[in-house]
Amino acid sequence: xxxxxxxxxxxxxxxxxxxxxxxxxxxxxxxxxxxxxxxxxxxxxxxxxxxxxxxxxxxxxxxxxxxxxxxxxxxxxxxxxxxxxxxxxxxxxxxxxxxxxxxxxxxxxxxxxxx
Amino acid sequence: xxxxxxxxxxxxxxxxxxxxxxxxxxxxxxxxxxxxxxxxxxxxxxxxxxxxxxxxxxxxxxxxxxxxxxxxxxxxxxxxxxxxxxxxxxxxxxxxxxxxxxxxxxxxxxxxxxxxxxxxxxxxxxxxxxxxxxxxxxxxxxxxxxxxxxxxxxxxxxxxxxxxxxxxxxxxxxxxxxxxxxxxxxxxxxxxxxxxxxxxxxxxxxxxxxxxxxxxxxxxxxxxxxxxxxxxxxxxxxxxxxxxxxxxxxxxxxxxxxxxxxxxxxxxxxxxxxxxxxxxxxxxxxxxxxxxxxxxxxxxxxxxxxxxxxxxxxxxxxxxxxxxxxxxxxxxxxxxxxxxxxxxxxxxxxxxxxxxxxxxxxxxxxxxxxxxxxxxxxxxxxxxxxxxxxxxxxxxxxxxxxxxxxxxxxxxxxxxxxxxxxxxxxxxxxxxxxxxxxxxxxxxxxxxxxxxxxxxxxxxxxxxxxxxxxxxxxxxxxxxxxxxxxxxxxxxxxxxxxxxxxxxxxxxxxxxxxxxxxxxxxxxxxxxxxxxxxxxxxxxxxxxxxxxxxxxxxxxxxxxxxxxxxxxxxxxxxxxxxxxxxxxxxxxxxxxxxxxxxxxxxxxxxxxxxxxxxxxxxxxxxxxxxxxxxxxxxxxxxxxxxxxxxxxxxxxxxxxxxxxxxxxxxxxxxxxxxxxxxxxxxxxxxxxxxxxxxxxxxxxxxxxxxxxxxxxxxxxxxxxxxxxxxxxxxxxxxxxxxxxxxxxxxxxxxxxxxxxxxxxxxxxxxxxxxxxxxxxxxxxxxxxxxxxxxxxxxxxxxxxxx
Numbered sequence: 001x002x003x004x005x006x007x008x009x010x011x012x013x014x015x016x017x018x019x020x021x022x023x024x025x026x027x028x029x030x031x032x033x034x035x036x037x038x039x040x041x042x043x044x045x046x047x048x049x050x051x052x053x054x055x056x057x058x059x060x061x062x063x064x065x066x067x068x069x070x071x072x073x074x075x076x077x078x079x080x081x082x083x084x085x086x087x088x089x090x091x092x093x094x095x096x097x098x099x100x101x102x103x104x105x106x107x108x109x110x111x112x113x114x115x
Numbered sequence: 116x117x118x119x120x121x122x123x124x125x126x127x128x129x130x131x132x133x134x135x136x137x138x139x140x141x142x143x144x145x146x147x148x149x150x151x152x153x154x155x156x157x158x159x160x161x162x163x164x165x166x167x168x169x170x171x172x173x174x175x176x177x178x179x180x181x182x183x184x185x186x187x188x189x190x191x192x193x194x195x196x197x198x199x200x201x202x203x204x205x206x207x208x209x210x211x212x213x214x215x216x217x218x219x220x221x222x223x224x225x226x227x228x229x230x231x232x233x234x235x236x237x238x239x240x241x242x243x244x245x246x247x248x249x250x251x252x253x254x255x256x257x258x259x260x261x262x263x264x265x266x267x268x269x270x271x272x273x274x275x276x277x278x279x280x281x282x283x284x285x286x287x288x289x290x291x292x293x294x295x296x297x298x299x300x301x302x303x304x305x306x307x308x309x310x311x312x313x314x315x316x317x318x319x320x321x322x323x324x325x326x327x328x329x330x331x332x333x334x335x336x337x338x339x340x341x342x343x344x345x346x347x348x349x350x351x352x353x354x355x356x357x358x359x360x361x362x363x364x365x366x367x368x369x370x371x372x373x374x375x376x377x378x379x380x381x382x383x384x385x386x387x388x389x390x391x392x393x394x395x396x397x398x399x400x401x402x403x404x405x406x407x408x409x410x411x412x413x414x415x416x417x418x419x420x421x422x423x424x425x426x427x428x429x430x431x432x433x434x435x436x437x438x439x440x441x442x443x444x445x446x447x448x449x450x451x452x453x454x455x456x457x458x459x460x461x462x463x464x465x466x467x468x469x470x471x472x473x474x475x476x477x478x479x480x481x482x483x484x485x486x487x488x489x490x491x492x493x494x495x496x497x498x499x500x501x502x503x504x505x506x507x508x509x510x511x512x513x514x515x516x517x518x519x520x521x522x523x524x525x526x527x528x529x530x531x532x533x534x535x536x537x538x539x540x541x542x543x544x545x546x547x548x549x550x551x552x553x554x555x556x557x558x559x560x561x562x563x564x565x566x567x568x569x570x571x572x573x574x575x576x577x578x579x580x581x582x583x584x585x586x587x588x589x590x591x592x593x594x595x596x597x598x599x600x601x602x603x604x605x606x607x608x609x610x611x612x613x614x615x616x617x618x619x620x621x622x623x624x625x626x627x628x629x630x631x632x633x634x635x636x637x638x639x640x641x642x643x644x645x646x647x648x649x650x651x652x653x654x655x656x657x658x659x660x661x662x663x664x665x666x667x668x669x670x671x672x673x674x675x676x677x678x679x680x681x682x683x684x685x686x687x688x689x690x691x692x693x694x695x696x697x698x699x700x701x702x703x704x705x706x707x708x709x710x711x712x713x714x715x716x717x718x719x720x721x722x723x724x725x726x727x728x729x730x731x732x733x734x735x736x737x738x739x740x741x742x743x744x745x746x747x748x749x750x751x752x753x754x755x756x757x758x759x760x761x762x763x764x765x766x767x768x769x770x771x772x773x774x775x776x777x778x779x780x781x782x783x784x785x786x787x788x789x790x791x792x793x794x795x796x797x798x799x800x801x802x803x804x805x806x807x808x809x810x811x812x813x814x815x816x817x818x819x820x821x822x823x824x825x826x827x828x829x830x831x832x833x834x835x836x837x838x839x840x841x842x843x844x845x846x847x848x849x850x851x852x853x854x855x856x857x858x859x860x861x862x863x864x865x866x867x868x869x870x871x872x873x874x875x876x877x878x879x880x881x882x883x884x885x886x887x888x889x890x891x892x893x894x895x896x897x898x899x900x901x902x903x904x905x906x907x908x909x910x911x912x913x914x915x916x917x
Binding site: 036038039040041042067068069070071073074 | 182183184185186247264267268269271422425426829831833834835837838
């Protein structure tokens, strides 16, 4: 995985696993562990996603707990926050488009709204 | 302070009380002392021709990069250097396994306690890393780029342990122990006390108590550290360039660590882009670079980058105070008691207990306290090790004490200036034994008229006008406040200094000083003192320091000591030289020495009558009378020379007052410093403009500590301000014009110049004065620094520090 944080490009060798899938609670937890392939840093994250029904729509609540060491930890917390929000927004937008395209093919179900 | 590392020098002059002082105060014959002459250093600096450590590129040079721990606290499971070592251009990689097994840790050179050696740092971590930045390996390659690339491939497997981010947590019984062999996170503990504190608090009409914090910040010199080491295979001479602050002391430490004879090690100081206490201490890299050079048989250079600097050069200032002040209803101080937690970071470094020791010794400040107790805890945490930074321990102490006095004044409904005035030590009590001590030495204020300086400063800033300004309506979001902070500084630690003064046939003088330059104008000041004592122009004096090959011994530049001790040594040597010269000439000319003077390259009669005698002839005569000097001279040409050591076991105590007027915005939290004035008595200013420069620069650094700078850590022990994106230094936008009032009302009797050190008073009370002014503006008590925008907004909206 390659991440660009402002002036710094980071390559991570990473593994992820589904720690929890709870269909009843509509919740999933993904744990990710990464190590910089060039550099002394590491990163780990726990991503907890929760689906909440809101009438016709579904709200996805994502909570991420990230621990970072090495250069990205020192270079601008602000940048890291901005970049991860940007990545998530991007993801939501693409997912939304993907679902919309699929629904357009399948029928007339309403498109989810991304946040 | 102990000077055992550099050996005990001969003492030729010792400080004594004023009526027994063996010297008359030097009078300004040539008019050089007290003259604001231009700096001798500046021509080279301004033309860009001064060399710094990174300018040095000897043939066959290789470059070192240090691999550092990315985590706060971990056990090292394994280190694999295989892939890194296979990279092109890599000439060597060293880990702790490559260092000699008997290698001792980096020693303390000051204020140590038995047991503290268990907390010292080895040049490379072996099984445990204790802060983000702890050196684990060093990679050496043909270029810096190749070394950086290879360093990224050193594979280290860490098993993370509990990060210990606060001193409070470190002392909890459930906290893990950072140095298991020590069995505790309390690296040092001592109590400074006198009088009956319990009785004083029992008898008080008012007791003010608070928990006050000073944040971790650092010196951050413009030039980062740099070391270039080179060994001459033929002679075995190891040359270490990039030395600063204490070249002779560090040579001694290196000799011990490398087990390499001291006479075969040469330390060379080049230009130094700021020191402020941090640069020039002995760090892991000061061992590693010479070690690599010896192992590889090639010159090795290591130049610290800024990110490394912020994670590995000494941090400073982080203290927690639980303090109480007892006083009477009419504002008489009865007692001060304090529990101090000093955050040492991951290891104890060279300064030992100096920083909290200075806090405990000087916390009483300019006031009379019938009873005092300071219980000091020096605590290790998983952060970068801490050491001294300009006004070490005093920036903190002054913030704490002066804040408490303002809190007490508010509670009593009394003017803070008046409350201070009622408790000042008066001039007729001098010399004044405070009852405290620093590293075993009793703190005895030598001279001073604190109230006089307070009043001079109030008049200088026009305090009445400032009070009128404060009362004006500044607008709905704006608040104005005034703050005063008084303090007693200390200067001239390190007990002794060496100087040699030579006079050449042409009438040019050379000064060889054991002091060092960190950019403060040493060459100029020592040339002025030499010129004055010898009777030559300061332009005709060349000053040498920082090279152990030409200066046999010395203590260096720290604790505002170079003018006080180094200058006094130059004065002693130059005065003796002049006397010898005039006596020799007098014998030749059939005159009395007092009738003669040195003019250019000749000694002539003051009256202008009769024959003179040339320096060439006098030097011949002097050399006939005495075998040539022990120390070889620079160019081998004959000179007449004298050496001296100046010794003083007692520090001198300059004192000052800071006056701050601030206007702040309660919505943005921005603090604008409207006026800032420093009144400082230095006993005697050898060069008033340089003193002023020291104070202005000092205030700028103090503003950083008061408003901006914070080496913050997150819960996992990661430093979150390891670049200038997040570590905010003051710029021209934040630093006000500093109004300086230098006075010379209280020359010291502890040296023949009457001078007290001027290096630290500009920084010492900025945190205190700004915090008092912000508290005044908001009507809320500031209890911690820095006063960042979010902090100020929190104070304005909730009345607490957030």
